[in-house]
Amino acid sequence: xxxxxxxxxxxxxxxxxxxxxxxxxVRTYEIVASRNGRRVEIETGRGIVTVSEVTRTGTPVRTAxxxxxxxxxxxxxxxxxxxxxxxxxxxxxxxxxGSAPYGR
Numbered sequence: 001x002x003x004x005x006x007x008x009x010x011x012x013x014x015x016x017x018x019x020x021x022x023x024x025x026v027r028t029y030e031i032v033a034s035r036n037g038r039r040v041e042i043e044t045g046r047g048i049v050t051v052s053e054v055t056r057t058g059t060p061v062r063t064a065x066x067x068x069x070x071x072x073x074x075x076x077x078x079x080x081x082x083x084x085x086x087x088x089x090x091x092x093x094x095x096x097x098g099s100a101p102y103g104r
Contacts (some may be wrong), residue, residue: 014040016051019073020066031064042076044068 014033018025019033033040038061043050049071052063 014038014044015077016040016042017073017075017077018049018051018064018066018071019075021072022070026072029064029066031062040076042074049074 012029016031016033018029020029031040031053033053037056038053041052041054043052047068049068050063051066052060054060
């Protein structure tokens with residue numbers, strides 16, 4: 001069976017997090033490529049962002065649509081980067097010079 005053009009092998013685990021402003025509260029949605037051979041695609045157009053889980057042949061399995069003006073963050077987590085994402089880096093402390101910000 002031939003793979004679709006530009007298709008990456010073994011993309012199970014692809015996921016996209018979408019954070020939206022829901023009028024006074026913030027909501028987070030997650031679309032995940034839940035089975036082997038599936039991937040997550042993002043399309044934008046006419047003020048709408050569409051996030052879809054698709055099969056090898058490009059058939060959408062699940063689709064979510066959001067108004068672009070309401071999206072606060074859209075974070076892609078490719079399956080290939082999962083091991084990198086698991087590494088936790090310690091934040092560096094911020095140095096304080098003792099003076100007020102902007103020279104006040």
